[in-house]
Amino acid sequence: MATDIGLGLKIVGAGIAIGFAALGSGIGQGTAAAAGIGAVSEKEEMMGKSLAFATLVETQAIYGFVIAILILFVI
Amino acid sequence: MFYPAKMKKICVVALDRYRDRIVERLHVLGTIELLEQENRGYEGRVYGEKGREQVTGLLRRAEEVLDFLSPFETVAGKGSILKMLLERPAPPVFDSGILSVAGGNNYLRGLSGRVRRLRERLGRLESELERVDLVLTEVQGLLGLDVDLSRVRDTEHTFSVLGRVLADSFEELKKQLVTFDVTIVTDVGEEEIPLLILGLKKQKEEVTKTLEKIGFKKVPARSLKGTPKEITAKNLERRTTLTSEKNAIKKELAKTAEKEMQNLLALREYLEIQLEKYEAQRLFSETKRTFTIEGYIPAKKVESTVKELKTVSEGHATIIIDETGADKNIPVHFDNPSLIQPFQLLTRAYAMPKYTEVDPTWLIALWFPLFFGIMLTDMAYGIGLFLLAWFMIWRFESQGMQDLGKILAFSSIWTIILGATFGSVFGNFFQSFFGISFGVFDPLFRADLALLFAIIIGLIHLNLGLALGIKEKLRKRDQKALVFEHLWIVLLEIGAGLLLFLGRRVSILSAILFLASIAILLKKPEGVGPLEINSFFGSSLSYARLLALSLATTGIAIAVNEIGGMLLGSFVGALFGVVILLGGHIFNFAINVFGAFVHSMRLHYVEFFSMFYEGGGREFSPFKAKRRYTKKGGN
Structure with missing residues (x-):
């Protein structure tokens, strides 16, 4: 029984780690992408960099993802 | 491959009589980025001004016809979306007699005359259709009135007014008009009731004011003949005739567009190429009988370009090749094998490398x-x-x-x-689904x-x-x-x-x-x-x-x-x-x-x-003919 609770907590913990990280990243990505679209509409050459900026914010979600994997497989 | 192409500076001095051939050859080779010279023009003379004007005029005409015809090409509907997606672009035009200034002029003269006539007819039909539609809208609310509208005129002592009123306000209107000497001709209607009101001219102002208060919508009495029903029937018939005429012209225009679009695009491209050659000459420096071209050239292209220039100038051009030295604005030209050239797209999307920087x-x-x-x-x-x-x-x-x-x-x-x-x-x-699994390792687990x-x-x-x-x-x-x-x-x-x-x-x-x-x-x-x-x-x-x-x-x-x-x-x-x-x-x-x-x-x-990687270089922009609709080897 104790093992089951432990497993449950691990899964919830992993969910919280990736969930909140992705939420924050999503909000940030919205702002970055909106600014990027603005930049591209004024200067088309900015397309590549704008895409990179929009994905820049995703790093936080990746951290959440790494933590989730560590919780599930390593701890 | 690991660094951008090494660049050199080139200077070509030649007699005016070789000018056209040299410029033409350089435009085909596309190996030199032209630099602006200090002593441009000679005593106010700009070389090839007349030719440039001629080409500009032709180009304007070609664009005018193209602008007018291009919407009809899509109207012609080249079939389903699938067909559009799968249809490859038409093959390029190779000097079909129109790719020269004289040929283009002849071609455009015939075509633009034909298109202009169709365009004018289309314009006339469209304005008449608009007029017919206006009449139809106006008489639509009066259909119940069995009155010849040509007889609805003011006389010396009487006035007449045509219009509609909301069915709910009709009783109120009748009540308000009781005090005036007016005759109301009307018919039943569901939402709006058509009205013809006849009265004494001296009461016209007061009657008009009363009608306005109740929300009477006046219909202007045009020079229409017959009852509203007759007018509607006549105009509907006219509308059908006009629409079919309009469609026939549109079809003809679509056919013309389909047939001529490729030629027109080719002609426009040819003229743009010619114009670019004239424009480039504004960068040359000039003396009475000679001209000088200066620019950047990739070191690898020097030998072949010099050879070509010597040939077209019959050995009468002086060509000086120099190092770029400490120039700050040296253009950057990729120097990659064809296999990895597509990836230049990704480098370019970030930033061109600097001239002295590694090309990633x-x-x-x-x-x-x-x-x-x-x-x-x-x-x-x-x-x-x-x-x-x-x-x-x-x-x-x-x-x-x-x-x-x-x-x-x-x-x-x-x-x-x-x-x-x-x-x-x-x-x-x-x-x-089949219970078959293979693979050395499953990342999911x-x-x-x-x-x-x-x-x-x-x-x-x-x-x-x-x-x-x-x-x-x-x-x-x-x-x-x-x-x-x-x-x-x-x-x-x-x-x-x-x-x-x-x-x-x-x-x-x-x-x-x-x-x-x-x-x-x-x-x-x-x-x-x-x-x-x-x-x-x-x-x-x-x-x-x-x-x-x-x-x-x-x-x-x-x-x-x-x-x-x-x-x-x-x-x-x-x-x-x-x-x-x-x-x-x-x-x-x-x-x-x-x-x-x-x-x-x-x-x-x-x-x-x-x-x-920093990036921030300026991409090499050679003097080169950009062809899409005309084949290389044309003029």
């Missing part, structure tokens, strides 16, 4: 497809991607689409190889190992960038940048490596290396000091996305297979199941191809380039 295209060509493959990791999606890439190369002409298609083709190869290695075909499709694998790949990638950065700084003898940008990372990595592989035995040595790294960052003039360690750590972890996207592709595919599989029990369920399987996999393919592309790009732009 070959590195992108090496790593981008691998990253893409890891992120997509599915054999079936890889085959789909290869077909998509092949289609893009086959269907589209533009350089950008061709390059993109080739990049995707290279990426699809890694996707297929890795998909086969990890046993992923539409996710777990074969395992789920050993995500920790896969994560380690992704981070190791990332560290190799980052260290390659680091090594390039160090090499560049050494080459430029920029010791300050070497220490503050790269050395601290090297110390940090060696410290961490020792600790990881040799353990506590070397902990003092590791600590010293860490402290040295921090000390360098504390001394760094700009930046955020030791916090940069955090950003390096972040960059390494960022490669975890390789695994994240790979798992996302597989995860969504498995979900689609599960949902689809659940429905396969009955016949109706199976129909839905197949739709879900098809739609789900197409969606997964589309979203993850996009994701893999953007994230592979980002790993290069953000993590990799920050180690060594």
Whole structure:
């Protein structure tokens, strides 16, 4: 029984780690992408960099993802 | 390949009589970027002014006809969307008698006259149709009145007014008009009631005011003959005739557009090429009988260009080749083998390298497809991607689409190889439906190992960038940048490596290396000091996305297979199941191809380039004829 609770907590913990990280990243990505679209509409050459900026914010979600994997497989 | 092409400066001095041939040859070769000269023009004379005016005039006329005809080409409806998608662009026109100033002039004279006549007829028909529609709208509310409208006129002592009133207000109107000497001719109506009001002229003003108060909508009495019903019938008939005439003209215009569009586009391109040649001559410096061209040329093209110029000028041109020296504005020209040229698209999208900087295209060509493959990791999606890439190369002409298609083709190869290695075909499709499973390792169940694998790949990638950065700084003898940008990372990595592989035995040595790294960052003039360690750590972890996207592709595919599989029990369920399987996999393919592309790009732009690449060069822009509708070898 104790093992089951432990497993449950691990899964919830992993969910919280990736969930909140992705939420924050999503909000940030919205702002970055909106600014990027603005930049591209004024200067088309900015397309590549704008895409990179929009994905820049995703790093936080990746951290959440790494933590989730560590919780599930390593701890 | 590793650096942009070496450039030279070229100066050509020749007699005016060779001018046209030299300019023409240079335009075809496209090897020189022209530089503006100081002593332009000779005593106010601009060479070829008359010809330039002629070409400009013709170009304007061609564009006018093109602008008018192009909407009709789409109206002609080239068939279904599928046909449009699968139809390759028409072959280029090769001097069909119109690609010369005189030929173009003749061609345009005939065509623009014909198009103008059709255009005028169309205009007349459209304005008449508008008038007919206006009459129809106006008499529509009066249909119940059985009165010849031509007789609705003011006389010496009486006035008449036509209009409509809301059915609810009709009783009120009658009540208000009781005090006046008026006659009301009317008919029943559901929402609005048509009215003809006749009265004494001396009461006209007061009657009009009363009518306005009640909301009477006046219909202007035009010179219409007959009752509203007769007028409507006559105008409806007229409308049908006019519409069919209009459609016939539109059809004729669509036919003309379909037949002539390719020729017109070719002519426009030819004229633009001619104009560019005239415009370029404004950059030359001139004497009474000679002219001088100056520009940049890739060193590899010098020999062939000089040979060509000597031939066309019969040896009468003086050509001086010089080093670029300390010029600040030297253009950057890629110098890559054709296999990796498509990846220049990705370098360009970030920034052109500086003239003296390393060109990262070959590195992108090496790593981008691998990253893409890891992120997509599915054999079936890889085959789909290869077909998509092949289609893009086959269907589209533009350089950008061709390059993109080739990049995707290279990426699809890694996707297929890795998909086969990890046993992923539409996710777990074969395992789920046929019980067949293959592959050496399933990242979904050993995500920790896969994560380690992704981070190791990332560290190799980052260290390659680091090594390039160090090499560049050494080459430029920029010791300050070497220490503050790269050395601290090297110390940090060696410290961490020792600790990881040799353990506590070397902990003092590791600590010293860490402290040295921090000390360098504390001394760094700009930046955020030791916090940069955090950003390096972040960059390494960022490669975890390789695994994240790979798992996302597989995860969504498995979900689609599960949902689809659940429905396969009955016949109706199976129909839905197949739709879900098809739609789900197409969606997964589309979203993850996009994701893999953007994230592979980002790993290069953000993590990799920050180690060594600055960019900011100006791309070489040669004096060259851009042809799409006319064949090379035409004029």
